[in-house]
Amino acid sequence: xxxxxxxxxxxxxxxxxxxxxxxxxxxxxxxxxxxxxxxxxxxxxxxxxxxxxxxxxxxxxxxxxxxxxxxxxxxxxxxxxxxxxxxxxxxxxxxxxxxxxxxxxxxxxxxxxxxxxxxxxxxxxxxxxxxxxxxxxxxxxxxxxxxxxxxxxxxxxxxxxxxxxxxxxxxxxxxxxxxxxxxxxxxxxxxxxxxxxxxxxxxxxxxxxxxxxxxxxxxxxxxxxxxxxxxxxxxxxxxxxxxxxxxxxxxxxxxxxxxxxxxxxxxxxxxxxxxxxxxxxxxxxxxxxxxxxxxxxxxxxxxxxxxxxxxxx
Amino acid sequence: xxxxxxxxxxxxxxxxxxxxxxxxxxxxxxxxxxxxxxxxxxxxxxxxxxxxxxxxxxxxxxxxxxxxxxxxxxxxxxxxxxxxxxxxxxxxxxxxxxxxxxxxxxxxxxxxxxxxxxxxxxxxxxxxxxxxxxxxxxxxxxxxxxxxxxxxxxxxxxxxxxxxxxxxxxxxxxxxxxxxxxxxxxxxxxxxxxxxxxxxxxxxxxxxxxxxxxxxxxxxxxxxxxxxxxxxxxxxxxxxxxxxxxxxxxxxxxxxxx
Numbered sequence: 001x002x003x004x005x006x007x008x009x010x011x012x013x014x015x016x017x018x019x020x021x022x023x024x025x026x027x028x029x030x031x032x033x034x035x036x037x038x039x040x041x042x043x044x045x046x047x048x049x050x051x052x053x054x055x056x057x058x059x060x061x062x063x064x065x066x067x068x069x070x071x072x073x074x075x076x077x078x079x080x081x082x083x084x085x086x087x088x089x090x091x092x093x094x095x096x097x098x099x100x101x102x103x104x105x106x107x108x109x110x111x112x113x114x115x116x117x118x119x120x121x122x123x124x125x126x127x128x129x130x131x132x133x134x135x136x137x138x139x140x141x142x143x144x145x146x147x148x149x150x151x152x153x154x155x156x157x158x159x160x161x162x163x164x165x166x167x168x169x170x171x172x173x174x175x176x177x178x179x180x181x182x183x184x185x186x187x188x189x190x191x192x193x194x195x196x197x198x199x200x201x202x203x204x205x206x207x208x209x210x211x212x213x214x215x216x217x218x219x220x221x222x223x224x225x226x227x228x229x230x231x232x233x234x235x236x237x238x239x240x241x242x243x244x245x246x247x248x249x250x251x252x253x254x255x256x257x258x259x260x261x262x263x264x265x266x267x268x269x270x271x272x273x274x275x276x277x278x279x280x281x282x283x284x285x286x287x288x289x290x291x292x293x294x295x296x297x298x299x300x301x302x303x304x305x306x307x308x309x310x311x312x313x
Numbered sequence: 314x315x316x317x318x319x320x321x322x323x324x325x326x327x328x329x330x331x332x333x334x335x336x337x338x339x340x341x342x343x344x345x346x347x348x349x350x351x352x353x354x355x356x357x358x359x360x361x362x363x364x365x366x367x368x369x370x371x372x373x374x375x376x377x378x379x380x381x382x383x384x385x386x387x388x389x390x391x392x393x394x395x396x397x398x399x400x401x402x403x404x405x406x407x408x409x410x411x412x413x414x415x416x417x418x419x420x421x422x423x424x425x426x427x428x429x430x431x432x433x434x435x436x437x438x439x440x441x442x443x444x445x446x447x448x449x450x451x452x453x454x455x456x457x458x459x460x461x462x463x464x465x466x467x468x469x470x471x472x473x474x475x476x477x478x479x480x481x482x483x484x485x486x487x488x489x490x491x492x493x494x495x496x497x498x499x500x501x502x503x504x505x506x507x508x509x510x511x512x513x514x515x516x517x518x519x520x521x522x523x524x525x526x527x528x529x530x531x532x533x534x535x536x537x538x539x540x541x542x543x544x545x546x547x548x549x550x551x552x553x554x555x556x557x558x559x560x561x562x563x564x565x566x567x568x569x570x571x
Contacts, residue, residue: 013571057402060569077404085402091394093324095331107320108403152399 001071003160003191004033004056008065011051025051027216028065033193033208035159038186040206040223041195042298048215049195050088053164057085069160081110084153088164088195090145094138098129098148101137102155109156119155127151128177142169150178154185161185163194167201179205203227203294211301218301226297233290234270236263239283246276264290317405318413325417326424329383334421337375338428344371349436360440365451365533368433373458373529375429376422377489380462383421384469385481387414388561392570401570408562415470415558422462430455447535453543454532460550461526465489467557468521474561474568492523521553 011026026048033039043049054060056067056074067074070082092101102120111119124133127147132140137148146169153161166182167175182192182205196202202209203223210220219226236252238261243254250273252265265273270287277284329335345368352363388411391397400410430452437448468488472481491498495517502513526546528538 013569054398054570057398059398059401060571061567077406080402080404083402085399087395087398089395090399091396092399093328093396095328096324104320104324105399105403108317108400108405110404149399156403 001035002032002068003035003037003070004031004039004193005068006031006052006056006065007067009052009055009062009067010064011055011060012063025215026055029212029217031210031217031220033191035191036186036189037207038182038192038194038205040202040209041193041212042197042199042202042209043195043212044197044302047197047212049212050164051215052212053085053087053162053195056162057083081156082159084156084158084161086149086153086161086163086166089168090149092137092145092148092152095136097134097136098124098140098151099133101148102152105152106155111156119157123151123155126154126181128174143171143174146170147174150181158190160191160193163192165196166194167196167198175201199294199298209294211298213302219297223294227292227294232267233264234267235286235288235290236265236270236273236277237261237285238263238277239285242280242282244276244280244282247273260285315409317409318416321400321405321410321413322416322420325387325414326420329418329421334379334383335425335428337379338425338432341371341375341429342432345432345436349439352440361437362533364436364440365433366529368429368436369451369454369458369529369532372426372429372433372455373461373527376426376458376462377465379425380418380422380465381469381482381485381489383418384466385473385478385485387418387470388473388565389476389478389481397570407566411470411474411558411562411565415466418466418469419463422466423459426455426459426462445535447537450528450532450535450538453538454528456543457526457528457546460546461523463554464521464523464550464557467554467561471557471561471564474565488520489523492521493527494524495520495522496524522549526550 006029008028008030009026010024010028012022012024014020015023029052041049041052051060055062056069058075058080069079072079093104096104099120102123103116106116106119121130121133124130127150129144129147129151132144137145140148146166150163150166153163163182166178170178179201182194185192194205206223208220208222209226211218239259240261241256241259243256243261243263247263247265248254250265250269252263252269252273254261254263263273267289274284274287348367349364352360352367356363388397391400397410401407433451433455434444434448437451438444465485469481469485472484476484498513498517498520502510502517505513525542528542532538
């Protein structure tokens with residue numbers, strides 16, 4: 001069973017004060033996310049990622065289409081007890097302490113009274129905030145608020161977790177911890193659906209990704225498949241700072257860094273280049289096929305849209 | 314009442330307390346103590362009348378200002394700051410949120426009024442040295458003031474569910490002022506003719522009738538309040554507040570939280 005099934009979900013806003021005109025924020029979206037996977041929802045700013053998440057959370061209403069979460073209609077109140085949500089740049093009741101806020105959310109999520117306190121303490125520990133539970137949120141930094149946001153999203157042990165830009169505002173250590181946490185959630189069998197425009201995070205974490213731009217889905221696939229296509233070029237690295245002329249003649253792009261040379265050239269010239277290095281007594285360190293990165297795939301998927309920029313009707 | 318409504322209401326109350334809303338009680342206490350001492354020195358035989366009039370009017374105005382300024386921000390502030398996102402993504406229905414907010418603010422105002430009422434009776438004791446039986450009608454006037462607050466809370470929430478805080482404040486204040494002259498509006502409607510009569514009658518019954526809930530002057534003159542008026546005002550205020558609350562829920566249920 002798909003954990004999340006989006007069936008033609010579409011959103012058009014009315015903008016303007018006097019003369020209302022339609023603005024299509026999301027074109028009919030068809031998407032399925034399997035249970036237990038980490039799914040990355042990628043796109044540049046303003047692509048429609050947050051709109052999709054708000055639609056799934058019932059914060060905005062679709063113009064048409066529907067969605068099913070864990071086999072139930074997404075508007076079914078029972079679904080809400082099974083999902084956790086971290087909004088983009090979250091803001092919380094800053095007059096509360098972190099512990100009070102999480103207890104309040106636990107109450108609203110229907111966590112039994114006897115479980116609330118231990119659950120809150122455990123989740124504070126899990127997001128690295130065990131010592132500041134009694135501090136008012138108005139004294140928290142942006143990164144600490146982001147951790148509180150993650151804590152409230154997983155507090156009630158949901159089966160599906162939606163995270164909108166979860167790494168936003170975090171330092172490198174914090175990002176690493178959030179990545180580890182997402183992997184732990186996956187190991188616990190939970191489904192993680194997260195939006196980001198940071199491709200390195202998606203590449204490191206996701207089983208599958210979808211790319212959205214100008215409200216339109218541009219591609220969906222398994223990360224390993226998307227990045228496995230070979231460009232027919234190889235990257236050679238050798239020791240030294242010497243670049244033989246015959247290698248340049250093969251059309252190689254060469255860069256000298258420290259005491260190594262990195263050259264990218266066509267795969268059919270690989271043997272000739274190796275022979276040249278042997279002849280010049282240069283020590284070859286590595287020969288690696290150049291593979292497409294997620295970034296390459298992302299850029300490729302975004303390019304055609306630039307021509308049709310302006311989904312706004 | 315569902316547990317979620319109780320949790321939302323108690324959090325709203327906690328917000329008001331932590332945001333130092335109840336600090337207005339200090340200003341109220343200073344005002345009333347000063348007035349009681351001053352009145353005690355310059356008035357002859359009408360000290361009680363002045364203290365009751367001044368005290369209850371102050372209770373009403375302080376409460377109205379709090380009800381409007383908190384009420385108008387109850388929903389719009391949560392949308393603007395996006396605190397609502399993490400509430401409504403839980404098993405909380407939108408109507409539960411609105412009703413919880415209403416009870417939270419209403420609770421804040423009841424507590425606030427309770428402490429101010431202690432101040433009024435304290436000042437009364439200071440100038441009169443003892444309580445008389447007619448002083449009990451002051452409690453009825455305070456009850457009517459609380460009914461006014463419930464109506465204003467609900468109206469504030471109604472405006473807050475579809476407009477900006479500034480416009481909501483303007484609407485709510487305008488309605489409070491017009492509603493305080495609702496009896497005059499009804500009198501005008503009775504005298505008007507043709508279309509004006511229809512319009513004035515419609516407006517007179519649409520605006521909240523706060524003038525019917527204002528018995529401060531008669532209580533200050535130790536006049537009794539009829540049981541019929543108490544029942545009528547209770548029914549009217551609760552029905553009006555419920556209708557305004559239903560309007561707020563209807564609008565909010567269909568609103569996109571952009």
